[in-house]
């Protein structure tokens with residue numbers, strides 16, 4: 001009989017539900033107010049009482065931004081599971097689950113369409129697909145979105161919402177950081193603007209590459225933005241972290257962001273910024 005037994009049950013995520021929950025009436029994650037769900041959704045998933053921003057999916061994001069229908073591209077790119085990776089379950093099973101949950105083949109939707117009549121390439125990350133992690137497909141789709149913007153001489157907006165690089169694809173995920181950064185440099189040489197929008201959460205390899213490379217970097221209120229998570233940092237430096245650490249407002253105060261924008265003002269702000277940058 002072994003002396004020690006390993007407990008194999010996976011850790012439960014400690015995070016609270018930050019998407020708008022199902023049901024007719026919902027409770028705000030932040031102010032605990034009971035709200036009529038329909039009213040919250042109509043308010044772009046922002047709490048009408050306290051302005052808490054619920055997390056929205058990539059397609060909901062495109063709906064918030066585009067005037068009308070948009071053209072989605074590179075829809076069918078899928079991960080080849082190059083390492084045949086397996087943790088508590090096979091990576092292939094995680095991909096399948098993500099697909100069923102989000103109706104997307106990976107954690108990013110790229111599209112071209114109009115914002116108040118201005119044609120823009122928008123790539124939005126999907127947190128519901130393996131925590132919005134960046135693997136080969138996300139990296140390739142962001143790169144192609146950049147290249148499309150360059151080719152058609154359009155401005156680019158990337159909406160980040162990610163737990164970071166996708167560990168199930170190992171170093172191939174990390175390579176995406178360099179690939180995307182190089183493509184962004186070419187876009188810059190072509191004189192085309194890139195606006196980066198950071199939403200809750202933007203962390204790890206995504207923060208360490210394209211999210212922080214915008215000509216203009218915007219963020220939604222109270223979004224968690226950082227490289228390593230606050231708990232890891234607190235344990236490493238063995239010191240309590242300041243109030244509001246790694247939240248949008250804190251980053252703005254410390255010069256890491258250009259603007260914190262309420263979702264209800266987002267489209268207007270983006271259009272104004274892009275027009276200024278395109279001149």
Ligand SMILES: [Zn+2]
Nearest residue numbers: 028031047050
């Ligand atoms: Zn609220």
